[in-house]
Amino acid sequence: MATQSTLEAAKGGDETAFESLISAHRGELHAHCYRMLGSVHDADDAMQDVMLRAWRAIGRFEGRSSLRSWFYTIATNVCLTQLERRPKRVLPLDYGPAAAGDEPPGRPVIESVWVEPYPDDVMGLEDGYASPDARYEQREGIELAFIAALQHLAPNQRAALILREVLGFSAKESAELLDTSVASINSALQRARAAVEERIPAQTQQETLRALGDDELKELVDRYVDAWERNDVEAFTAMLAEEASFAMPPLATWYSGRDGISTWARLAPMSGEFRWRSTYVRANGQPALGFYSWDEEQQAYMPFALNVLTFSGREVSNVTAFICRSIESPDPEAYVHFPGQPANPRSLSGFFERFGLPERLTD
DSSP states (O other): OHHHHHHHHHHTTOHHHHHHHHHTTHHHHHHHHHHHHSOHHHHHHHHHHHHHHHHHHGGGOOSSSOHHHHHHHHHHHHHHHHHTSSOOOBOHHHHSOOBOTTSOOOOBOOSSOBOOOOOTTTTTOOSSOSSTTOSSOTTGGGSHHHHHHHTTSOHHHHHHHIIIIISOOOHHHHHHHTTSOHHHHHHHHHHHHHHHHHHSOSSOHHHHHHHHOHHHHHHHHHHHHHHHHTTOHHHHHHTEEEEEEEEOTTBOOEEESHHHHHHHHHHTTTSSSOOEEEEEEEETTEEEEEEEEEETTTTEEEEEEEEEEEEETTEEEEEEEEEOBOOOOOOTHHHHTGGGSOBOHHHHHHHTGGGTOOSOBOO
16 A cells, blocks of 8 residues: 555655655644644744654554544644743734724734734645534634634633544544543533634634625625725725724724724725725635735835635625734834835735735736
């Protein structure tokens, strides 16, 4: 059997054979690390550690579990160790209350506390369920609301829910993965499930997008883009759900409700001071837009933010705009005119380059 011969070669120190074994699972392992950690950069670091640990231990793999389970054991333990060393990640909606529409954005939060967007297409995450026993589809398991909800769970609860509900491991397999009892897994899962269901919409984005269909979704996104490029506040506001939210990490400031968002948009990003262009992409299994602002010196539209859109029916219920500009200025006024700030290399890499978005746009 080719897989067995590849395994034996890897156990004998063949790096090419080892790479072949882990490459079959790399995309789903990376997504697992992202679900656990809420950050693409942290998931990258975790995967480096997973690769190293697995390479060092492959010679001792005895086959008492599947190779996939063995990789997941290593990845989960790496993530649990990382979680001991840093604060949880959140979205601005969980960080503090909404600002009034006429309140300007405040200074950014410097610490790495924000959930980051995930390039699921680039990472090769597959559609459907990871296992017949999974409760969530793989892309449902990386939707922004789901990832944000996971970060509020204790690490052991987070791991139990992901292993059981997203990856479809049995209670026995999950207990073996986490070196605990089936009773502990079931208890952690029960608490985790209740906490997550309180924080996520009743309908997942995958269900919503399927109900809309590709053509209707394209029409909605095109309308959204057109409103922003024309600075048409009324057209933009008409697309929003009554209780919509608009967040802009690394700023903690966010705006709530159709009226509040409309007031902020009219006073700030859609006042006419800025010119916008965008290009379509996907993030977290959801429609997203790479937003670019006009730079007079560059004579081009330069990357500003990756906007991840969440729909409720035909209405936009949430926008999370992951801004990729510098947060070094101590002047709060700099964030009122954020498009005038230079690019933040780390955010630019994570929010634009990672998604395959262009370096600039021209008319």
